[in-house]
Amino acid sequence: MSILSKLSFKDQAFKLRENAILDATTAVLGSKGYDLMTMDDVAGAVGISKPSLYKHFKSKEELVGQAMVRLLDGAIDQVAALDPGLNPVQQLAALLEWALRVRLGGGLPFLPSTSPHVRDMLMRNVKYMLRVVKLNRQLEALVRQGQKAGLLNPALPSDVILFSYYARTCDPAIDYLQTFSKMADDDIVRHMLTVAFAGMEAPAARATAA
Known part of the structure; x- marks a missing residue:
């Protein structure tokens, strides 16, 4: 029930x-x-x-704070539902796919704004910050596991990978592609995941560089 x-x-x-x-x-x-x-x-x-x-x-602050709390609750639920049979990068990709689909459906990114006022307002919101800490801890663990397994670049600080990952959820490319390209949402998500985890170099170029 x-x-x-x-x-x-x-x-x-x-x-x-x-x-x-x-x-x-x-x-x-x-x-x-x-x-x-x-x-x-x-x-x-x-x-x-x-x-x-x-x-x-x-107030508007309370309203927006609760909207962001609801988003993070959704993300935390998604992490809990991840298939444990997937490797750490596959789990990160599955969560990012969910976040991108939320964006394409008109939802909010994990990083809500670069506005100092909004950032300060959310940092004063205890419910929001508790969820941020919980989600950050879970995703940081996946990043570190991915680095340890050689699936993510171990030479990069984990914070660089983690915050670059968060940034993909608020990438304006999503908005531009949805507005100006003729791609379906599924294709937008697929290409954005490729860019996030494999970059933009052709596979042959990466092999040559290696």
């Missing part, structure tokens, strides 16, 4: 509306960014009044 089914009808309706608010927040953030997004934008996207919105979230 799901958590939602255990709630009263009133509480279920409240929770469903909260999820709709977070969906709308994600969409508005994706199109306008944090600075230009307003509570009016979100209320209008959901089809509720602004006072009704404030019954769920008291």
Whole structure:
């Protein structure tokens, strides 16, 4: 039985509306960014009044923080569901594929913004930071396992690999390809995974360099 089914009808309706608010927040953030997004934008996207919105979230900071917490919860769930039979790089690739598909569906990247205000706001959000630490620890372990197994370059600091990996989730190439190319989402994901893990050199060139 799901958590939602255990709630009263009133509480279920409240929770469903909260999820709709977070969906709308994600969409508005994706199109306008944090600075230009307003509570009016979100209320209008959901089809509720602004006072009704404030019954769920008291400020734009709280609203965006919860949207990011939900994203990280999804990522942590994906890590828990990874096939243990896959090697560390395959597991990293599977998670990145999920993240890219979230982006293509209008979702948010792992790294939400380079804005100092947004960064400071999220760093004050305890729920968000706890999840960041947990996810970072899990992915760092996969990176180190990949390096130890010779699947990832052991000469690179693990932080370089890890934060380059995170950056792929907010790569603007996704937006450009989705808007201007004629590729299907599956092809965009496949090519972005190739660039992330194999680079852009032709296999023959890599063999010659080696």
